Amino acid sequence: MAEQTFYDNTPFEYGYSSKAEIIVNMNPLLKKVMKDNAGKVFCDIGCGCGRNLVYAVKYASKVVGVDLSKASLDFAKKYVESEKLDLIEGDNLTIPLESNFADLVVSDGVCHHTGDTVKAFSECVRILKTDGVLYLAVYKKYRYYPLIYYIVGGFFRMTYKSKIGMYIVENLFVKLHYLMYKVLKKKQLKKMETRNIFFDYFITPIATFQSYSDVKSWCNDYNCSIKNYARTSGNCHVFIINKDV
Ligand SMILES: C[S@@+](CC[C@H](N)C(=O)[O-])C[C@H]1O[C@@H](n2cnc3c(N)ncnc32)[C@H](O)[C@@H]1O
Known part of the structure; x- marks a missing residue:
């Protein structure tokens, strides 16, 4: 497999x-x-x-x-x-x-x-x-995202390596991100969808x-x-x- x-x-x-x-x-x-x-x-x-x-x-x-x-x-x-x-x-x-x-x-x-x-x-x-x-x-x-990926994303990726960190990311940051979407964006997405966006944006292991x-x-x-x-x-x-x- x-x-x-x-x-x-x-x-x-x-x-x-x-x-x-x-x-x-x-x-x-x-x-x-x-x-x-x-x-x-x-x-x-x-x-x-x-x-x-x-x-x-x-x-x-x-x-x-x-x-x-x-x-x-x-x-x-x-x-x-x-x-x-x-x-x-x-x-x-x-x-x-x-x-x-x-x-x-x-x-x-x-x-x-x-x-x-x-x-x-x-x-x-x-x-x-x-x-x-x-x-x-x-x-x-040349945009702000590379900095966000390395600095903020780097923090999340590091945190996510431990069990406790994983728990914190999933139960605090992923949820805060969902709430942010709900309040700031007109489009209403499900929790699973904003979780996918969060992971693609911050946690994805390789980005150039x-x-x-x-x-x-x-x-x-x-x-x-x-x-x-x-x-x-x-x-x-x-x-x-x-x-x-
Ligand atoms: C950000 S998503 C984009 C998906 C799609 N192109 C879209 O626009 O909705 C990146 C995709 O690339 C795939 N991917 C990453 N590395 C790959 C590789 N080496 N070979 C094939 N697919 C890969 C991932 O599995 C994922 O589905």
């Missing part, structure tokens, strides 16, 4: 109350590349619980979702329910798919959690057909941060070019990348 991963314990699952809501909240550039590549083969590497697969199955001829977390894939299978969809338990660092397989590869908030961001990127490019498109969302280097020029230099190294870019208001920035001939 495969080893339990961090995201098996806290899948990236929130805001799945309706498919319509998921689509409204999707990045417009992601929706656009999916529409522009209608009828083609899509892969979502690190698809998690499948929020992007919901829209992908509307447009693709075939969709493959890959993730390390079996719990996330099980959720995605039930949630998305499409004959076009294949789900594979696999590692972004050695994607179990042949080269030149997909017309569109989606990597939404994944490469920065793998431990080798450049290798994860290069694997996404490897499975792309020539002239195919990669939708890449990675954490921004990339600048625009970091991604540009990977593109130079792997014969790709950036066709579109969005800084977005959140922690990630988004790149639309072409695999050049």
Whole structure:
């Protein structure tokens, strides 16, 4: 049996109350590349619980979702329910798919959690057909989140290592975070959902941060070019990348 991963314990699952809501909240550039590549083969590497697969199955001829977390894939299978969809338990660092397989590869908030961001990127490019498109969302280097992840997150991660610390995080900080969401955000999420957000934000064991020029230099190294870019208001920035001939 495969080893339990961090995201098996806290899948990236929130805001799945309706498919319509998921689509409204999707990045417009992601929706656009999916529409522009209608009828083609899509892969979502690190698809998690499948929020992007919901829209992908509307447009693709075939969709493959890959993730390390079996719990996330099980959720995605039930949630998305499409004959076009294949789900594979696999590692972004050695994607179990042949080269030149997909017309569109989606990597939404994944490469920065793998431990080798450049290798994860290069694997996404490897499975792309020539002239195919990669939708890449990675954490921004120049924003307050890296500091929060290292300092506040570092404190939580350290605390969570002991049994007593785990108890304190679960029963104090996770609950305070839930209350904060309830009071400050318009969207009402369940406790389990805000717990998943808390873990992804603070406790996730691996996170790296990339600048625009970091991604540009990977593109130079792997014969790709950036066709579109969005800084977005959140922690990630988004790149639309072409695999050049
Ligand atoms: C922040 S979640 C994003 C999930 C999904 N892309 C989304 O936007 O909803 C990160 C996902 O990456 C997956 N992941 C992390 N490292 C991975 C690896 N080396 N190979 C495959 N998946 C990985 C996790 O299991 C998790 O589902």
